Amino acid sequence: MTKPVRVRFAPSPTGGLHLGGVRTVLYNYLFARQHGGQFILRIEDTDQTRFVPGAEDYIFNCLAWCGLVPDESVQRPGAVGPYRQSERKEMYHQYAHRLVEQGDAYYAFDTPAELEQMRERFKTAENPSPTYNQHTRQHMRNSLHMELEAARELIAEGTPYVVRIKMPDDETIRFTDMIRGEVSFHSSQVDDKVLLKADGMPTYHLAVVVDDYLMQITHAFRGEEWLSSAPVHLRLWQQLGWTDHMPQWAHLPLIMGPDGAKLSKRHGNKYGFPIFAMNWTDPVKNEFTEGFRERGFLPEAFVNLLALLGWNDGSGQEIMTLDEMVSRFSMERVHSAGAQFDFEKAKWYNHEWIKRSSAQRLLPDVKAVLQQRGLQPTATDEQLASIIDLVKERCTLLPDFYEQLAYFFAAPARIDLDSISGKWNEQKTLFFAELIRSYELLPYWQSTDLEHSFKEIAAANHLKPGELMLPFRIMLVGGKFGPGVFDIAQHIGQADTIGRIRLTLGLLGPAH
RNA sequence: GGCUCGUUGGUCAAUCGGCUAAGACGCCUCCCUUUCACGGAGGAAUGACGGGUUCGAUUCCCGUACGGGCUACCA
Structure with a gap:
C-alpha cells in the first residue's frame, strides 16, 4: 500500500x-x-x-x-x-533546537552589521560574495566556539540569536529530481543558512521541511530558483531523521x-x-x-x-x-x-477557446464586457447568444466582443464614408432608395429574403451586387468588419436597417 | 567570481541512435469571402561550437562557448 x-x-x-x-x-x-x-x-x-x-x-x-x-x-x-506558517511559529522551534542539540545546527549571535563586516573582510576579486560557511563561521560569534550552556545563557539573557544549519565539510549531497534526474552538490559549497530568525520565525528552509513532513507531502514541486537550496533541505530531512518520508522533488523550469x-x-x-x-x-x-x-x-x-x-x-x-x-x-x-513566454501564442489559445466555447458559456462574460463599456443591449439572452455565435470567431480577447457587438444595438458612432464616397454615384443612391421601399414592404425580415431582394433590385438596375454590399455594410456597421451583412441586417431589424441606410444616404448628400 | 541547471527555427516544441529534423504561434504568398475573420493550400526559418563513442549522432560522453537560477535573519 x-x-x-x-x-x-x-x-x-x-x-x-x-x-x-x-x-x-x-x-x-x-x-x-x-x-x-x-x-x-x-x-x-x-x-x-x-x-x-x-x-x-x-x-x-x-x-x-x-x-x-x-x-x-x-x-x-x-x-x-x-x-498559515505564522500560526505554526512554535512548531518549528523544537526542531531547530533539536538540530542544535545534535550538533547539526548552532546558535549565532552576529548582528547585521557584523555580517556585513564579514562580507567585506573576506571579499576578494575571486569571491565577491562570501557566505557564512565552514570557513567564515570560525570567525563569527556563534555557539561553535563556546559551551552550549554558555550560549543558552546568552539567549536567556535576551541576546538576539538565530539558528544556523551546520553544513558538513565534505559530503556529496545528491537526489533524484523527477524532471532533471540525478542532481548533486558538494556540501562544502553550501553555506550555513539561517533556520530560525531572530524574531523567532523560521526561514523558508526550515519551514518547508518541517511542514512538508508534518503535512505528509509526498511530492514537492517548486520553481527552479529553489534548486540551489535543495541540498539544505535534503540535509534537514536527513538530520531530522525523516529521510523515509521525504517527498519526491521536481524543480520546474522557469x-x-x-x-x-x-x-x-x-x-x-x-x-x-x-x-x-x-x-x-x-x-x-x-x-x-x-x-x-x-x-x-x-x-x-x-x-x-x-x-x-x-x-x-x-x-x-x-x-x-x-x-x-x-x-x-x-x-x-x-x-x-x-x-x-510569448503573448502572441497566449492570445491564440484564447482565440481558440472563444471559438470553441458555446454562446451560453460566453454569455455572462460578454454581458460583463458590454456593461463595462456602458452598453445595455436591448436583447434577450437568446438573441444575444445567437449574435455571439455570429461574431465569436472574430474575437481574440473578451473585450473584442464590444467592437463586434456594439453596432447590433446602436447605430455606429463613426461611419467610414471615405471607403464608399469615392465610387459613389447617382445610380447607387437610386438603388438604395429603391431598396428602402422594398424592405419597407417585406412581410418577413429574414436574411435570405433580404439578400434576395437586394440582388434582385441590383440586377434590375444593372448594378453588380458586390459593389453595393460594401456600402450597405458600412451603413449598418460603420466600417469594414463583421459577419455577413444580411445576417447583421436581420438582427438589427427592419426599422433600424432602413434608418441606417437613410442616415448614410443623407451624409453622402445630394451632390452625388 | 563560486555553485548549479540548461542549450533543436524569432517563440513554444516532437524526436527517446537511422532525419529528406514533426507540429503550433508569428511572418509571407495564394484560394475562399467583393468586409473583417474563420477555413484551405503553399513558403521562408532550426540541431551553439569542438572532440570522442558508434556502421550511423539532434539524440550518448567530455570539453568550450553562451544563457538562466542561486549566492539575505526574502520567499
Missing part, C-alpha cells in the same frame, strides 16, 4: 500571483487529480516585513477563477493545520520574459502584457498591475496555455480541457529548460 499522494503549493502573500506561480499550482493540481491525491495550499508568511494585506485573499480568488481549488487550505482546513530573464513580479507592467492572473493593486505602493482575467482571457485558455508552456504529451494536441490535462499530464515530460 503506497502512501496517498499529497502535494502543496506554498506561496508567500507578498503580491500578485504570476504566471509561474499559477503554472506551479496547475502542475500540482493535475498531479494530485491524476493520482487521486490531495492538493494543499499553505501560506508561507514567515517574513513579516514583506506581508501585504489582501494578498492571501487575492491568491484564493485567482485559484477560484482558474478552477484550481485546493483540497486543504486556510479556507478549508484538513487535519494537518494550521495552514518562465522567462521576452528579455530572457525570469519573470519578475516587481516589473509586472514592463512587458506590455499581463503577468498576473488577475488585476492586482499593491495596497502599500498603490501600484496597479493588470491581470489576464481583466485583459479578457478565459480561465480555460489561461490554464491551457500555461500547462503547455514547459510540458506537452507528445501528441501535438495543444488545446486541452483541464480533464484532458489531468489524464495526460506527466512530470517526467516537463521540460528541464526554461521557456520564454
